[in-house]
Amino acid sequence: MENNITDSHETFLRLWMQHEPELRAFVRACCPKAQEVDDVMQEVSVAALRKFSTLDNHSAFGAWACLIARYELLTARRRHARDRLVLSEDIITMLADEGACELDLRKEQLQALEQCIATLIPARRELAITAYSKETTIREMAKQMRKTEGSLYQMLARIRMELHRCVSRKMAGASV
Amino acid sequence: MTKNSMTKNDEDLLHRYLDGVLTPSELESLEELLRSNATARAQLRSLATIDAKWQQLAMDEGSTLASDTWLRPQDQSNKRNERRRTIPLWVTLTVIAASLAIAAFGWFLPANDPALPIDTSIARVIRVEGLATGDKGRSLSQGTALFAGEVLSMSSGLIELAFRDSGVHVIATAPLQVKLNSDKRMALANGQVKLVVPPQGIGFVVDTEKRRFIDLGTSFVVTANSLGSEVLVLDGKISVESTDHEPASLMNEGEFAKFDQNGRTKKRTASRLSLALPEVSTAATNVNTRSLAGFAVGYHPSAELNKEHIKEDLIGRQLLPLIHSGFQNTSCLQPLQKSEPISFRGIAGAYHDFPQRTGLEPYAEPGGWLSWYHGNVVPPRSGRYRFWGYADNHLMVAINGKPIFEGSRRDSSFKELGISRTDNPALPCLIAPAGFACSDWIEVTDQPLQLDILFGEVGGSITSGLLLIEREGENYEETFWGQPKWPLFLTEAPGEEETTELHRLRGHMEEKTMGSFSIAEDAIWKVQDQKPSNTSE
Numbered sequence: 001m002e003n004n005i006t007d008s009h010e011t012f013l014r015l016w017m018q019h020e021p022e023l024r025a026f027v028r029a030c031c032p033k034a035q036e037v038d039d040v041m042q043e044v045s046v047a048a049l050r051k052f053s054t055l056d057n058h059s060a061f062g063a064w065a066c067l068i069a070r071y072e073l074l075t076a077r078r079r080h081a082r083d084r085l086v087l088s089e090d091i092i093t094m095l096a097d098e099g100a101c102e103l104d105l106r107k108e109q110l111q112a113l114e115q116c117i118a119t120l121i122p123a124r125r126e127l128a129i130t131a132y133s134k135e136t137t138i139r140e141m142a143k144q145m146r147k148t149e150g151s152l153y154q155m156l157a158r159i160r161m162e163l164h165r166c167v168s169r170k171m172a173g174a175s176v
Numbered sequence: 177m178t179k180n181s182m183t184k185n186d187e188d189l190l191h192r193y194l195d196g197v198l199t200p201s202e203l204e205s206l207e208e209l210l211r212s213n214a215t216a217r218a219q220l221r222s223l224a225t226i227d228a229k230w231q232q233l234a235m236d237e238g239s240t241l242a243s244d245t246w247l248r249p250q251d252q253s254n255k256r257n258e259r260r261r262t263i264p265l266w267v268t269l270t271v272i273a274a275s276l277a278i279a280a281f282g283w284f285l286p287a288n289d290p291a292l293p294i295d296t297s298i299a300r301v302i303r304v305e306g307l308a309t310g311d312k313g314r315s316l317s318q319g320t321a322l323f324a325g326e327v328l329s330m331s332s333g334l335i336e337l338a339f340r341d342s343g344v345h346v347i348a349t350a351p352l353q354v355k356l357n358s359d360k361r362m363a364l365a366n367g368q369v370k371l372v373v374p375p376q377g378i379g380f381v382v383d384t385e386k387r388r389f390i391d392l393g394t395s396f397v398v399t400a401n402s403l404g405s406e407v408l409v410l411d412g413k414i415s416v417e418s419t420d421h422e423p424a425s426l427m428n429e430g431e432f433a434k435f436d437q438n439g440r441t442k443k444r445t446a447s448r449l450s451l452a453l454p455e456v457s458t459a460a461t462n463v464n465t466r467s468l469a470g471f472a473v474g475y476h477p478s479a480e481l482n483k484e485h486i487k488e489d490l491i492g493r494q495l496l497p498l499i500h501s502g503f504q505n506t507s508c509l510q511p512l513q514k515s516e517p518i519s520f521r522g523i524a525g526a527y528h529d530f531p532q533r534t535g536l537e538p539y540a541e542p543g544g545w546l547s548w549y550h551g552n553v554v555p556p557r558s559g560r561y562r563f564w565g566y567a568d569n570h571l572m573v574a575i576n577g578k579p580i581f582e583g584s585r586r587d588s589s590f591k592e593l594g595i596s597r598t599d600n601p602a603l604p605c606l607i608a609p610a611g612f613a614c615s616d617w618i619e620v621t622d623q624p625l626q627l628d629i630l631f632g633e634v635g636g637s638i639t640s641g642l643l644l645i646e647r648e649g650e651n652y653e654e655t656f657w658g659q660p661k662w663p664l665f666l667t668e669a670p671g672e673e674e675t676t677e678l679h680r681l682r683g684h685m686e687e688k689t690m691g692s693f694s695i696a697e698d699a700i701w702k703v704q705d706q707k708p709s710n711t712s713e
Contacts, residue, residue, distance in 0.1 A: 024232065029224035033196045034231055042424055085203045091210050098214075099221050109225050117229070123484050130487065132227075132234035138195075144542050144635055145483060157191040163226050164219075 012052045015061040016045060022106040023065055026099045030073045030092045032085060034132070043072045066100035109167050116166035124159050131156055182216055190220050194227050297321030298359045299339045299346075306333015306350060327355045330367075342377035344391075346370070357383075368399040370410075387435050388417040394429075404436040454684050455526040456677045460518045460534055467519030468627065468667040468703050470549035473512040474531065474539035481543045489634045491544035492570055492589030499593065502577025503550060503628045513539050520549040521674065522664045523571065523631050523643035524693065525681045530639065546570060546632035552624040553667055553701040560648035563615040564662050567631060567641030573615070573665075574628040581615035583643070587634050612659070612691075617648060624704045627667075644693050645701075655692045663699035670695065 020041075027040050047068050055064050073096060077086050087095075099106075117125065130136050131152070142149045189206045192198050198206065209216050299322040301308075308316040308330045316328065322337065330350035338345050341359045348354060352367030362369070363383040373380050373391040380391040382398045384405040389398055394412025399405060407416065409427050416433065417424040427433060463469050474491065475481060483490060497508040515534035531537045531545055539545065555561065563573055563581035570588045572595070573581040582588075582595040598614045633639040644662035646652070652660035670678060678695055685691045 021228070021232065025221070025225035025228040028194075028228040028231070029221045032193060032198070034194075034227065037228065037231060038426070085198055085200060087203075087210070088207055091207055094210070095217055095221065098217060102218075102221060106221075106225055109222060110229060113226060113229050117233070126485055126487075128230050129234050130485070132230040134234070145485065146481065146542055153191070153195050153197065156195065157188070160191065160194075160223055160226050161187075164222060167222070167226075 008052065009049070011058065012049055015058060016048070016065075019062045019065060019103070021110050022062060022103050023069060025106050025110065026066055026096070026103070027069055027073060029099060030087070030095050031076070032087065035134075036076060036080075040069070040072050040076050043076075044069045047072065062103045063100055066096070066103065070096040070100070108171055112167040112170040113163060115170060116163050119166070120159070120162070124155075124162075127155060128159050182213065182219065186213070186216055187219075190216065190223055193220070194223060297340060298324050299337050299356060301335060301337050303336040304333070305335075306330055308333070308335045308352075322356055324356060324358050327353065329353050339377065339380075342380060343374040344377040344380050345372040345374075364398055364400045364405075366401050368397065370397045371395065384435075386419055386437065388419060390415040390417065392426075402437075404434065406432070406434045408432040454677070454681045455529060456521065456524060456674065456681060457533075460521055460530070461516045463517045463519045466668045466703055468549045468551045468553065468629075470518050470520060470547055470629075472515035472518065472531065472534050472536045472545050472547040472632070473509055474536050474541075474545035475511075475543035476513050477538045477540050479511075479540050479543065481540055483542060483635070487587040487634065489544065489569070489587055489589040491546050491632065492584075492634065495546055495548070495630065496589060496592070498548075499572070499574070499579060499590075499630075503548075503574060503626070504577070515547075518547065518549075520629060520667050521670070522666045522678075523565065523567065523629075523641040524664055524678060525640060525642075525685075527631075527633070527639040527641065528637050531637075541637060542635045544569070544633045544635040546630055549627075549629040549631075551627060551667075552704050553627045554622060554624050554704050555620045555701050556698055557647070558621045560617045560619050562617045562646050562648075563643065563665065564612050564646060565641065565643040565665075566613050567643075568639060569634040570630060570632040571641050571643060572628075572630040573643070574626075574630075575618060575620075576626045577628070580618055581613075583613040583641070585634075590630070627701065642691065642693065645699055647699070652694065655686065659692060661692045661694040663696035664693050666695075666700045667703050669697055669700060 024037060024041060028037050031037050031040060044065065048065050073092055074089060077089065077092055080086055130141060131138060138149050138152050142152050186209055189202060189209060192202060193206055301316050301318055301320040304317055308328060310316050310328055311326045328335065330352040332350045334347060334349045336347045339359050346369055348367055348369040350367060353365040354367060354369065355363040357363055360379060361381040372395045378391060382389045384400040387405050389407055392413040392415060394414055395410040396414050397408045409429050409431050411429055414427050415424050416427055481490060494508055497505060515536035518534050531539060536545055565571060565583040567583055569585045570590060571583040572579055572590050579593050579595045582590050582597050584590045596616050631641055643665045645665040646662045652662055654660050675695060682692055
């Protein structure tokens with residue numbers, strides 16, 4: 001009995017590690033605040049572990065975890081609906097349902113992204129890492145860099161678009 | 177425009193959504209766009225993938241990565257040695273799995289459950305200072321075996337113990353009431369415990385009434401009493417869970433959080449703790465013939481600062497030629513603004529108001545500031561010495577023109593000098609996440625030496641530091657956490673008022689940040705042959 005449970009947890013951990021980056025990206029699209037992603041991911045991991053014994057086909061782990069994430073996203077949305085701006089349920093449902101079918105695409109995008117980030121000039125890479133760090137706020141960064149918050153957001157958007165184009169090019173090249 | 181094409185405005189909406197800065201009317205527009213446009217939804221998912229990746233990178237690599245990018249390639253290998261340990265997300269899952277397994281196998285005993293009749297010990301006492309009792313009032317001493325379910329109590333003093341299988345090492349201070357539930361779990365009702373958890377002990381749990389702290393391969397300190405609990409992470413990461421089933425959160429090295437009985441949380445970072453440090457107010461501008469004299473420099477308020485990044489160190493880089501010349505070539509100081517002449521009063525505590533106190537203001541705050549102290553000193557005795565300390569941000573000591581100690585934060589340009597240094601995160605100090613930095617030993621005689629000290633700020637107004645000196649072979653009193661209270665490095669005896677302030681600072685540090693120091697007259701390196709020309713350009 002003890003060995004079976006340990007084996008099952010090991011299998012779960014292996015599958016979670018394998019799919020965690022795509023799931024994180026899946027969740028991020030439906031979370032208006034980056035900070036909520038960690039909370040939702042933690043809820044998803046706990047719920048998935050508890051329900052893991054009900055999953056017969058381990059090759060479907062990603063899609064199955066997306067279903068759990070979809071539920072947790074909607075739960076989080078209801079929790080936050082009164083005190084902040086959140087997307088409507090029907091839109092989260094649409095994003096989640098379509099996103100669940102794109103897990104392979106996410107995986108490819110993440111692989112291409114590794115290469116694209118490696119080619120970014122250091123200052124841009126550093127700016128993004130700092131901006132996404134939990135220890136820094138955009139307001140603090142803007143003050144220190146003598147820039148406006150708006151201009152920093154624009155810089156981040158430009159970096160995002162640069163990476164988006166790079167990923168698209170790489171994936172188009174790979175599919176030729 | 178077709179239904180599935182996108183305008184620049186549409187793209188902007190997606191970015192603003194991901195940045196979390198949408199207005200209510202923009203949210204409406206975005207919803208309309210996403211409802212009707214499959215391309216927009218697909219693009220949002222792609223951009224969110226990029227965002228998630230950055231988040232993951234920032235979490236995994238932190239700002240260490242950021243500072244690395246400023247280094248020359250030859251410095252990267254040095255820097256790698258300083259890279260802090262990061263714990264991947266899967267470890268969280270290991271912990272979840274472990275805790276479920278604990279529940280499944282009945283290892284876990286809630287605090288009010290009776291102990292299981294296990295006849296093998298789970299831990300052993302290493303040291304006791306004071307009277308410690310276990311179950312049925314049995315007295316605990318060095319070597320006493322401890323069993324699952326045993327409750328340890330102390331009214332004063334400390335007890336040090338090690339768990340047998342997990343290898344977890346614990347120092348607990350009184351007043352103490354703690355229950356050793358199992359080899360992987362303890363419940364702290366009252367007192368303070370510091371844990372050092374080796375890899376085989378990952379997942380060790382400390383329960384308090386309202387919070388559960390789960391180790392993810394780390395060292396941390398938990399304090400609990402009737403008012404709530406506090407935790408500070410010395411190294412690695414921990415997961416904090418509420419007993420009220422609120423979502424768990426992760427805490428990283430250097431973070432501190434306080435949880436009151438009503439469930440409110442107050443999380444503080446090292447920089448916030450630095451803010452609360454006392455600032456010794458004695459005038460630094462009282463220069464006399466016994467002073468190690470110096471001045472502070474910064475950029476003029478009107479200077480055009482080409483600062484590409486928040487952490488970019490302009491002032492440190494500006495002074496590198498001075499350091500490279502053995503502190504002889506001062507031409508790099510020409511464009512800078514100078515404070516009044518100042519005297520070295522040690523480096524201890526906060527320096528948030530230093531630019532005002534030394535007359536450097538007004539200056540360009542984002543460009544940072546540096547104080548340079550320069551002169552000839554004589555060590556109190558010949559022998560081998562080494563420096564200990566840290567600073568937010570710059571701290572460097574040079575003897576006879578050669579840098580020998582660097583205790584700066586990772587964003588300092590002084591890192592480029594490749595000064596040998598060891599970090600000691602196991603010596604806890606809340607405001608120095610990497611722990612105390614330590615120099616190599618240096619051998620000195622009783623002859624005068626040229627001493628140069630640089631201390632300062634990369635940019636902003638939260639500055640703190642500590643500079644201590646150790647003489648080989650000396651015995652120093654230690655804190656509860658095992659840090660020797662090395663003497664503050666001084667070049668003249670502090671005045672009465674100054675001493676009082678330093679004692680107050682030490683009390684604050686011991687209570688709030690776990691670091692400490694001593695003040696010893698026989699550790700003072702006295703100034704000799706002061707040359708005024710050394711302190712002016």
